[in-house]
Amino acid sequence: MSNSSLIQIIKNQITSSSDQQITFADYMNTVLYHPEYGYYTSKSIKIGNQGDFFTSSSLGADFGELLAIQFLEMWEILDKSSEFTLIEMGAGTGVLASDILNYIKNNYYDFYQTLNYLIIETSSELIKQQQEQLAEHHSKISWKSWEDIENNSIVGCFFSNELVDAFPVHQVIVDTKELKEIYVTLIDSENFQEKIDSLSTPELEKYFKLIDIDLLNKDYPNGYRTEVNLKALSWLETISQKLKQGYLLTIDYGYPARKYYNPQRYQGTLKCYYQHRHHDNPYINIGQQDITAHVDFTALEKHGKLCGLEKLGFTQQGLFLMALGLGDRLSSLSSGQYNLQTILSRRDALHQLLDPTGLGGFGVLVQTIGLTEQQTERTAKRISARSLTGLKQQ
Ligand SMILES: C[S@@+](CC[C@H](N)C(=O)[O-])C[C@H]1O[C@@H](n2cnc3c(N)ncnc32)[C@H](O)[C@@H]1O
Structure with missing residues (x-):
């Protein structure tokens, strides 16, 4: 074997x-x-319902669409910057990127037009799959290595789902x-x-x-x-060097240090x-x-601070997604517009995203760097207590 x-x-x-x-x-x-x-660089890796493991993005488009809503808000807070870049680190099969970009294109075309989407991915095999999956968005998206990205050049948001748990420990x-x-x-x-x-x-x-x-x-x-996970610390250092202004959103399974x-x-x-x-x-x-190993979110928070990344908030995925509208999506399933099969499978997927003993219990950490006073104030005004919508506890 x-x-x-x-x-x-x-x-x-x-x-x-x-x-x-x-x-x-x-x-x-x-x-x-x-x-x-x-495993991550050869053809062995299998993500999805038939693979070795599945992630939130294997459960349908809701996860990516709700993240898209959060990214829209970040763009708005950053003055609808014309250089806004989303950088997905560890993009798996490319399904998450595709869900995010499709939703933004169909619902917020002005955001789509300005958006620049980069992927940082180690697996050449997965890059091939991502390129196929994302062919429709080829003009928006490019694959980069860390060396390709100049220091202090990014305005926008670095994000990852189930990346940090894969670093060697x-x-x-x-x-x-x-x-x-x-x-x-x-x-x-x-x-x-x-x-x-x-x-x-x-x-x-x-x-x-x-x-x-x-x-x-x-x-x-x-x-x-x-x-x-020492690699997670050097990863934070690199991001803090590249990110001029904006956010780092990390979703993964893990705990604060006392629990870990x-x-x-x-x-x-x-x-x-x-x-x-x-x-x-x-x-x-x-x-x-x-x-894999669980992620110590306290280490990300404390080492991030040493690198200039301020914690904006830490919450659980279920609460994060509820604040972004997952509850409305659940209730709309009873509106009469879906067939029974769709209702059952989508309800099951949404419940899995919320389940506090499963994906819903994942940690969501948002850190920020380089916001102006006005942008910080705007965040506070729009949403209570200086947090992003997804960080509002339900
Ligand atoms: C567990 S998968 C998660 C995939 C995807 N984010 C999702 O939600 O389905 C981990 C991903 O991170 C990639 N990866 C692992 N280590 C990486 C690194 N150091 N830099 C960039 N990508 C990495 C893997 O090849 C894979 O695409």
């Missing part, structure tokens, strides 16, 4: 390293992002009153095994200081194991997804399965 070329590449990484071991983050980076054989463990790290090494010429050793970088200790969590206090049992690093969550949040089933063994189906 696993990809033998990829396994050989990881073995070479291990045997060529000075300690015959690589961090779990390096392992995860290779199995997900190796340019040829990684370090795994740390409390080992007889010391914080240590999980490494991957070889048990014999065939098989991988984990090894505990000292931290690979002081950034890991700095991370826990940033979020004010002490894994060495008495509440955490020996063997307590969890993840640290709760002493009872002693095995962390790492999960593998393969053909719609999830399990916790990252050493099988190598290159064929997704591996």
Whole structure:
């Protein structure tokens, strides 16, 4: 089932390293992002109802349409800027972009005309799918790498849905009153095994200081194991350099730090997804399965602030979408204009987007940079308490 070329590449990484071991983050980076054989870069990735996992945008156009309403409001707050750019990071099959752009084109044509839509995507296979999916909007949309985007050049909104959970994470463990790290090494010429050793970088200790969590206090049992997403911090730094004025909208599964690093969550949040089933063994189906970890929203908030990104609000997806009109969409299903089949399937999809134990419980974080005083005031006037519509609690 696993990809033998990829396994050989990881073995070479291990045997060529000075300690015959690589961090779990390096392992995860290779199995997900190796340019040829990684899960996200090869043909293995399958998103949607028949795939390894599905996302909010696999449930129909409502999710993208409601986000479009939020983007319209951002554009209005930014004085209907003629340079407004939406930058989607990690665009999957392109369905979300297509739902957003179709809705804006059909309902707010003046916004559509000014809008510039960029996609930043690592998977060349998915870029192909996105280009097919988005052919109709080819004049609006382009695919860029971070290097293509000049510093301090973007007015608009960077956004992602289920991107940050896919970044490679370090795994740390409390080992007889010391914080240590999980490494991957070889048990014999065939098989991988984990090894505990000292931290690979002081950034890991700095991370826990940033979020004010002490894994060495008495509440955490020996063997307590969890993840640290350092890549999310460098990602924030890059966005803060590129974004001159506007917003960063991050939607993902995760928790604030106190909940994430709760002493009872002693095995962390790492999960593998393969053909719609999830399990916790990252050493099988190598290159064929997704591996993810929940997002620590406190780290995004606190590190964002250090980079100049101010938190505008944090809420749950269900509440966010309700404030943008999901409730009206649900009630309109009883208006008599839809057939029974449509009513049932759409009602089910909308309920899934709201379900607090599922997609509705995802975190939504909005951060901002470079707003003028007037734009900040306008936000406050239009919507109470300096928040965007989607951030209003119902
Ligand atoms: C879980 S999928 C989510 C797809 C889509 N946002 C959706 O809602 O269906 C993660 C996406 O992020 C992309 N990706 C992963 N790491 C990335 C990175 N460092 N930069 C840009 N895209 C990345 C993947 O190739 C994939 O398109």
